[in-house]
Amino acid sequence: EVQLVESGGGLVQPGRSLKLSCAASGFTFSNYYMAWVRQAPKKGLEWVATISTSGSRTYYPDSVKGRFTISRDNAKSSLYLQMNSLKSEDTATYYCARLGGFMDAWGQGASVTVSS
């Protein structure tokens, strides 16, 4: 069974940093692109980052480019999202997802609240 389990969420002050992790199991992690998608409270879904199978290519929307960094450790079947210079508008539930153009597996989400 494919499983994605996020961790590392919490309350953080504006301007500070936070790193999310996603542990993958049930599939060959190194064969898949992976992504982070977020959802602000009572809002829709927003794609945040994508990483290639080897980690050599990464992609971001303008809203997080330069502040967020996606990475992966294929030996550990783990995905990461380093979030720097956090803003109140980054408050959201962050999901990791397996990516094949479409997102066919999702974690349960990690809640991030940016507030002083």
Place this chain on the structure above:
Amino acid sequence: DTVLTQSPALAVSLGQRVTISCRASKSVSTYMHWYQQKSGQQPKLLIYSASNLESGVPSRFSGSGSGTDFTLTIDPVEADDIANYYCQQSNELPYTFGAGTKLELK
């Protein structure tokens, strides 16, 4: 960026046929996908590449369209289908989602 436009909400009766639309601001070919999200849960893939039913998804769900106009159909609607539905395009970066359609009971 490719903007995806969905109707905010639809009111349906159980057993009815319902269509949820998604219009793209530019052609996305068939790189359109549909997700269901129930309250408090993560999204779930229903349809990929416009018309392909994801494994394990009931056959009452179907998708159609190409270019800029796409439709998700549920026939017949069951109580378990009350949820938010999102379209998403992967034709170009940044990947974008529609704002979602909330399916409600009449």
